[in-house]
Amino acid sequence: MNGKGRILALDDEDTILQIVCMNLEAEGYDVDVAHDGESAVDIFDPSAHVMAVLDIMLPGIDGYEVARQIRAASDIPIMMLSARDTDVDMAIGLGIGADDYMTKPFSPVEFVARVKAHLRRYSATKRAAGMAEEPSADETIVAGPVRVDTATFAATVRGASIDLTATEFEILKLLAAHPGRVYTKAQIYQLVWDEEFGGDYSTVQVHIRRLRTKIEEDPSDPKLIGTVWGIGYRFEPEALR
Numbered sequence: 001m002n003g004k005g006r007i008l009a010l011d012d013e014d015t016i017l018q019i020v021c022m023n024l025e026a027e028g029y030d031v032d033v034a035h036d037g038e039s040a041v042d043i044f045d046p047s048a049h050v051m052a053v054l055d056i057m058l059p060g061i062d063g064y065e066v067a068r069q070i071r072a073a074s075d076i077p078i079m080m081l082s083a084r085d086t087d088v089d090m091a092i093g094l095g096i097g098a099d100d101y102m103t104k105p106f107s108p109v110e111f112v113a114r115v116k117a118h119l120r121r122y123s124a125t126k127r128a129a130g131m132a133e134e135p136s137a138d139e140t141i142v143a144g145p146v147r148v149d150t151a152t153f154a155a156t157v158r159g160a161s162i163d164l165t166a167t168e169f170e171i172l173k174l175l176a177a178h179p180g181r182v183y184t185k186a187q188i189y190q191l192v193w194d195e196e197f198g199g200d201y202s203t204v205q206v207h208i209r210r211l212r213t214k215i216e217e218d219p220s221d222p223k224l225i226g227t228v229w230g231i232g233y234r235f236e237p238e239a240l241r
Helices: 014-026 037-043 063-073 087-095 108-129 167-176 186-195 202-215
Strands: 007-011 030-034 049-055 078-082 100-103 142-143 147-150 156-157 225-230 232-235
Touching: 007 014, 007 037, 007 063, 014 030, 030 037, 037 063, 037 087, 049 063, 049 108, 063 078, 063 087, 078 087, 078 108, 078 202, 087 100, 087 202, 087 225, 100 108, 108 167, 108 186, 147 167, 167 186, 167 202, 167 232, 186 202, 186 232, 202 225
Parallel strands: 007 030, 007 049, 049 078, 078 100
Antiparallel strands: 142 147, 147 156, 225 232
16 A cells, blocks of 8 residues: 555556556555456445546446446546547536546646646545534635635535536636636646646636536526637626626
8 A cells, every 4th residue: 555545547458557557656646447347336435546547438338437426426536538539528528527538648747747636636625524614704705696615615606506526616716716807728727737738728618618507597608707719718797796
């Protein structure tokens, strides 16, 4: 046991599993490997695993279904891996509760950085869950119909609780805390993912799209998170009136 936590890695390509295991174990994580979806479901232990890294295209049970079953039992971070890089594939993965999506082939350095960032946020969320019952005023962001409690990692819109992934929560917190300020996709990526922007806008775009489906009354006509064409996004001041 390395002590940093146990991660489930699913892929039917031995080369990918070797890369994943080598890099995660070098960072001090223990890795349980599975070559097919059925084995991954059997191996997964919600009391032991702190994260799952799942290939999508598999014979039998695919990575999407494995992610659904893991999400039904646990709130750990889930990263999807795929040889396909379409927005549709990414949206499906994020829509079923995954926290991130990487396209093969990927940079091992970027992969490890993302894993560590997700686990930092997950650990912070768990610590916050055991803190004070009621957050103080400076730990609460109120912007129009949106309320974000940074101490408990909880968010409500128009008084109703919304279920956000850790990444979605961080994006909402960033935008709601600075209404009217425009953030470029690169800035959002750097501030939320805590790593240098690699030039791939799709990750930010898909997360914004998923966040809008959860907080907007009409996601096709967003009023809270506005697009500033050619630049980025902002929490609309008009939404505060």
